[in-house]
Amino acid sequence: MAALIGRDLLSLADLTTQEVQELLTLATQLKSKQVQLRCNKVLGLLFSKASTRTRVSFTVAMYQLGGQVIDLNPNVTQVSRGEPIQDTARVLDRYLDVLAIRTFAQQDLETFASYAKIPVINALTDLEHPCQVLADLMTIQESFGDLSGLTLTYVGDGNNVANSLMLGCALAGMNVRIATPVGYEPNTEVVEQARAITNNKTSVTVTNDPEAAVKGVNVLYTDVWASMGQEQEADDRMPIFQPYQINENLLSIADPNAIVLHCLPAHRDEEITDAVMEGSQSRIWEQAENRMHAQKALLASVLGAE
Template sequence: MAALIGRDLLGLADLTGEEVESLLKLATQLKLKQVKPQCNKVLGLLFSKASTRTRVSFTVAMYQLGGQVIDLNPNVTQVGRGEPTQDTARVLDRYLDILAIRTFAQQELETFANYAKIPVINALTDLEHPCQVLADLMTIQESFGCFHGLTLTYVGDGNNVANSLMLGCALVGMNVRIATPEGYEPNAGVVEIARKIARDKTEVILTNDPEAAVKGVNVLYTDVWASMGQEEEASDRLPIFQPYQINEQLLSLADPNAIVLHCLPAHRDEEITDAVMEGSQSRIWEQAENRMHAQKALLASILGAE
């Protein structure tokens, strides 16, 4: 993975399909303990949003590579007191080897990348969640062995996860359908990029009909109906999104061998029922574990671990 050394990952479109496939191959080798790359480097985590899986998986992955992690909580750094992004970026560039940022605006992430020479990884913004989708693709590959001929349907809010799923599926040659209520569609610019990547090889379909979107699909995916920063809208969204709940009835429309994914945290019996989460078709816990393996592969590749 020499091609990734020193590069940023600000969104999935920063990668080619071949690079995604290579990352997934390395992630699988790491999970099976077939390879043990090492790098004595320092990862900074600058997270302005709450995190469980992203924070812990990045930390454990870096430690297992032989590196160190510094948690740059905005509440205990000058970031929380309003230090300009470009100033923080130029200082951290002199201390760290790589930086993962979890924030609201994609522009803030891009500003960090512009002012820091070290690699910057998108650990979640309001626009994209690329590291999550690398783990999602790894989980799908484990379940089906390949991507060709598969279709993934995402139902719910057209948020950052939906945006990155469109790009990820297009990159590896999967069909993707995004079913949202009217007015909650994914970012139009990301849709355009995903369709350019897919060209005439695969489909990127947007619809407001969840049942039509789910018919015969191989992967059924959802996320919370109100993301971080949208908590005040949660109660108003409930009746709008209710037809998009992944329950046993909706799941029955998918392929009998379909799997169910959720990036977590989940509001059980809201966007997904408890029965489906705990059912035989759920791969949610494998998906969560794969965050660590996919991110370890990403870190090893960007840092040139040997």
């Protein structure tokens, strides 16, 4: 993965199809301990949003590589007092080897990366969640062996996860369908970006019909109906999104061997029923574990671990 050394990952579109597959292969080798890598470097975590899986998986991944982690909680740094992004970026660039940022605006992430020479990784913005989707693709590959030609349907809010899923599936040679209520569709620029990546070899479909979107698919995926920062909208969204719940009826329309994914945290019996989440077709816990393995592969690649 020499081609990734020193590079940022701000969007899945920063990667090529070959680089995605090589990352997934490395992640699988690291998980099975077929490959062991060492990297005595320092990772900084600058998170402006709450996090469980992203924070812990990045931390454990870096420790297992032999590196160190500094949790740069904005509340105890000068970021909370309004220090400009470009100033923070140029200072941290001189202390750290790699930085993972979890923030609201994609533009803030891109500004940070433009002022820092070290690799900057998107650990979630309002626009994208690329590291999540690397783990998702790894989980699907574990279940089916080959990603090419599979179809994934995402049902729910057209949020950052939906955006990254479109890009990730396009890069992996998968078809992707996004089913949302009217007015909650994914970012139109990302839709067109994903379609351009497919080069008409696979499809990127956006629809308001959840049953049509789920028919015969290999993977069903959902996320909470109100993302971080939208909690005040949760009650209003509930009746709008109810037809988009992944339940046993919706699952029965998919391929009999379909798997179910959720990026977590889940609001059980809202966007997904408890029965489906705990059912035999759920791969949610494997998916959560794979965050660590996929991110370990990414860190090792951008840092040039040996």
